[in-house]
């Protein structure tokens with residue numbers, strides 16, 4: 001999607017993707033993955049996700065990337081944190097405690113010259129249209145060191161549409177996208193069933209949240 005699409009979403013508070021609760025599959029599976037506490041966690045397209053606070057509580061430093069200044073400001077304000085601000089290359093950075101958010105386009109992250117051993121993607125890959133997904137996966141492959149762990153959460157639903165996010169990214173597409181650079185294991189899934197309004201209304205036949213662990217080859 002164009003940057004403007006996301007800026008408008010944030011300006012008009014159309015952020016249905018944001019959750020008050022920590023993602024259930026993150027808290028279930030992350031502790032089983034053996035990611036050392038000293039590994040900083042890359043969180044692309046992070047929004048104002050409270051999952052970043054949870055990762056910091058587990059002892060990790062967190063590096064989130066987000067286009068929207070509103071999202072970044074809200075994140076710190078809602079967490080009751082007062083960040084220090086600075087400029088780094090293409091990014092306006094805000095940092096408080098273990099969490100640093102890079103405000104700007106994630107697709108310019110190469111320029112920072114940084115590499116990570118852990119990453120978390122919830123609603124990042126599925127926010128990107130198909131035409132941007134290969135570039136996103138290639139960038140992740142460059143930013144992650146060999147052996148790095150990526151916890152990936154996607155959604156699958158039917159009938160799928162390709163007009164606006166969330167886009168359905170089923171297991172076969174995860175394999176197609178990541179297979180060259182990552183090993184892939186499906187950890188679990190949550191079938192939302194009738195608790196999802198669009199399933200309840202009959203618009204979608206099902207809506208599943210899928211969770212994978214990927215390791216950089």
Ligand SMILES: C[S@@+](CC[C@H](N)C(=O)[O-])C[C@H]1O[C@@H](n2cnc3c(N)ncnc32)[C@H](O)[C@@H]1O
Nearest residue numbers: 006017045046047049066067105106122123127
């Ligand atoms: C579907 S939301 C998911 C946010 C977060 N991961 C969560 O779980 O709540 C996608 C986010 O990516 C941001 N975004 C979209 N394109 C981006 C880009 N190129 N660089 C950085 N952030 C981007 C949007 O502003 C939006 O906040």
